[in-house]
Structures are given as C-alpha cells and as structure tokens.
Ligand code: SF4
C-alpha cells in the first residue's frame with residue numbers, strides 16, 4: 309500500500325487561503341488503510357477547517373466526499389457533477405490520486421492535504437513500515453522475501469556488511485539487519501545455496517532517469 | 531465561577547458500564563439544562579472516535595468530557611486506554627486550529643465508588659470554569 313501523512317494544518321490553510329468553497333476529497337483505499345486519507349480523516353479535516361474558519365470569522369464552505377479510489381477514472385468521475393460548485397479541491401489521496409483528479413478536471417485547482425511517504429505494510433495497529441522502493445526489478449526471490457534495497461541501510465545485494473550487532477543494523481539499531489533476516493530465513497527454508505549467487509549492481513534505469521514509468525498492457529486496454 | 535453558572539455548553543461522552551440506569555438518571559438534568567448539556571452513552575469509552583469529539587465542538591460545545599470506567603475495569607479490556615489516546619490525538623488537532631486542549635478532557639471514574647451519570651455530570655458542572663465560551667459557538 310501507499311502510505312501518507314497529513315500535512316500540518318498551517319500548510320494546508322495557506323494553500324486554500326484564496327478560496328471560499330472547498331471540496332475535501334478522501335480516498336478509501338491505501339491512505340484509508342494507513343489512517344491518513346480515508347473517510348474518517350476526511351471528516352476530521354473538514355471539521356477542523358470549518359471550525360478554524362469560524363473562530364477566525366472567515367466565511368468558507370467546506371464539504372467532504374470520499375471516493376473508493378482516487379487514482380482510477382471510474383471513481384474520479386463521481387466528482388463530475390459536483391466539482392463545478394467548488395473553488396478548490398483539497399485531496400487526501402496520495403500523489404497519484406491528486407494528479408489523477410487534476411488530469412480529469414484541467415480547470416480545477418487541486419491541492420494535496422497529504423505528504424505521500426512510501427510503499428509499505430501495516431505492521432501492527434498504528435505502525436506502518438516501508439518495505440518496497442518500486443525498483444522495477446524485484447529480487448525478493450533470491451533474498452527470502454526480505455528486500456535489501458529498502459530494508460538494508462546500504463542497499464547491499466551481496467551482504468551482510470559485517471557491521472550488524474546482535475541482529476541489529478549498524479546504521480540504526482532500532483532496525484533489524486535485513487541481511488541477518490535474509491540469512492536466517494534462507495536457513496529455515498533450507499535454501500542457503502541461494503547465497504552463492506553473486507548479484508551485479510541493481511539496474512536503476514528500471515526505476516529512474518527516464519521520467520515517469522509506464523505499464524501498458526494491450527490485453528487490458530479497450 | 532462554576533461551569534454551570536458560566537453558562538458553558540457541556541457535552542459528556544461516557545461509558546455506559548459506569549451507570550446501568552443512565553437513561554433514566556440523566557433525564558432530570560437534560561430537562562433542566564436543555565441544549566446546554568448533552569449526553570452520549572457509549573458501549574465502551576474505547577468506541578469514541580476523534581470525529582465524535584470534533585463533531586461535539588463543531589456543534590457548539592464549550593467543553594467535552596469523555597468519561598471512562600475505572601482503570602483496569604474495562605469490560606472490553608483496553609477500551610479506556612484507547613479512549614485516552616483518542617483524546618490526546620484530538621487535542622493535538624484542535625490545538626492546530628487554535629482551540630485550547632482543555633476543551634477536551636478525560637475523566638476516569640474512581641474504582642470502588644460507583645456514581646450515577648447525573649451525579650457525575652453535576653460534579654463536572656460545579657467545577658471552576660477555567661475556559662470561556664468557545665469561539666466556534668459564534
Ligand atoms: S489514490 Fe490510488 S494509489 Fe493513491 S491512495 Fe488512493 S487507491 Fe492508493
């Protein structure tokens with residue numbers, strides 16, 4: 309899932325300051341799971357903005373709406389009938405959601421309420437951790453499903469670095485050493501043989517350097 | 531001056547385990563104070579959501595209490611601990627809009643000393659008014 313955190317209210321207020329009618333749009337998928345942009349958070353932000361305006365005697369109108377998914381046209385389309393009534397859209401989607409809505413409504417000013425942070429997993433209630441950097445060339449199959457690109461501070465493909473102490477990363481002792489995890493998991497699985505392979509450096513051209521990446525599937529197109 | 535004489539609007543969310551007869555017990559006070567007091571019974575204080583607290587403030591409450599059962603007595607184990615965290619989260623949010631965090635307060639009922647919800651509310655109304663009417667009331 310894509311994780312995100314709400315921006316400070318002061319920053320949000322600055323972006324919407326020139327406008328009077330504000331549509332706050334949440335997203336019911338990733339950012340709902342990480343409790344930053346779902347229906348609840350959209351309601352809270354709407355309520356906070358209304359109260360803030362009222363206490364500073366500013367006249368604004370704030371309405372909330374949450375789409376199931378803010379990055380897919382079929383859902384974004386639900387805004388078509390209402391969006392003209394507003395001066396600005398404050399989006400609680402991830403960066404992709406914000407841009408997807410903007411792409412559909414070129415004349416509408418749309419601003420982000422969240423800072424999109426990383427691709428991660430829910431570890432426990434209230435704790436999300438980064439687990440994938442979307443490198444475009446997944447090597448989890450060699451590494452017992454522990455991503456060295458993301459979870460090893462040095463991004464080593466041929467680790468460990470030798471600096472870990474009692475299974476903790478030497479760069480940050482709060483984090484388990486990814487290579488300790490890789491080796492112990494491979495041992496458990498009886499696949500230590502996978503460690504014999506020497507990996508060339510990652511091919512970063514699959515992740516960056518060519519502008520936005522694209523996936524195009526003929527079989528899925530209409 | 532106490533909160534009642536100061537004319538503050540009080541909203542009380544409370545765990546209904548603390549008073550099985552809460553429905554009847556709160557009626558006299560509701561009649562006496564009308565809109566100035568609002569009670570919201572919860573099956574467990576852990577069911578409180580920041581949205582409820584914000585909703586209460588937005589609809590004109592000057593002071594919002596969340597009353598939990600005694601520490602360690604929660605029928606659902608950790609509801610009252612969760613209640614504390616939700617209050618803290620919402621206090622952070624209202625501070626961002628310039629409201630005092632004291633507008634939201636957690637009250638933990640003392641163990642071994644059962645109170646009815648109206649006794650409890652009268653106690654709260656008799657407290658010194660440390661904050662004035664909310665700017666949201668307009
Ligand atoms: S806009 Fe799409 S990718 Fe972004 S949070 Fe919503 S569902 Fe996830």
Ligand code: SF4
Nearest residue numbers: 440441443446447455
């Ligand atoms: S190897 Fe690449 S795609 Fe696979 S989990 Fe790591 S960053 Fe993500």
